Amino acid sequence: MSRPPYPAPTEADIAAVSEQLGREARGVVGIAARAADGSPAVVATSPRLPDGSPFPTFYYLCHPEAVAAASRLEATGVMVEYNELLAEDEAVLAAYGEAHRAYIEDRDQLGEVPELAGVSAGGMPNRVKCLHALVGHALAAGKGVNPIGDLALERAGLAHWQNG
DSSP states (O other): OOOOSOOOOOHHHHHHHHHHHTSOOOSEEEEEEEOTTSOEEEEEEOSBOTTSOBOOOSEEEOOHHHHHHHHHHHHTTHHHHHHHHHHHOHHHHHHHHHHHHHHHHHHHTTOOOGGGTTOOSTTTTTOOOOHHHHHHHHHHHOTTSOHHHHHHHHHHTOGGGOOO
16 A cells, blocks of 8 residues: 655654644644645645544645635635536536545545545535635645635635646
């Protein structure tokens, strides 16, 4: 079983993420995406935290600028628009379903957790619930993997952070 190709976090990375979050970073197994200045933007998190609890959010958005941008979008009600898009556009819904499967596949490479079977993040595969999770996935996976995450990054003015 291979791990996703994310560099293991350094002590400095863990300290930076802890500072970004305002609490101790837990279960970080890799840095899945970085901001232009090299600071962590998205961490890959173990599907089971050190205390044994299941943790479905494999790609966790941690960079304050990206977190704030996702929060601003959520406050504008854009999730209603994105849910309508899923309801109206079968191609986007199908791509979102593929994003859901890719997310689970990435997380399962670090160990399958029965409590998380079939669960991804952000409302995938058929609704938009949390832009933070979807933006984190889009930044980590690269352009073209998560259509709603891509749209949110574009609208937030953060598409230039994305690989691909």
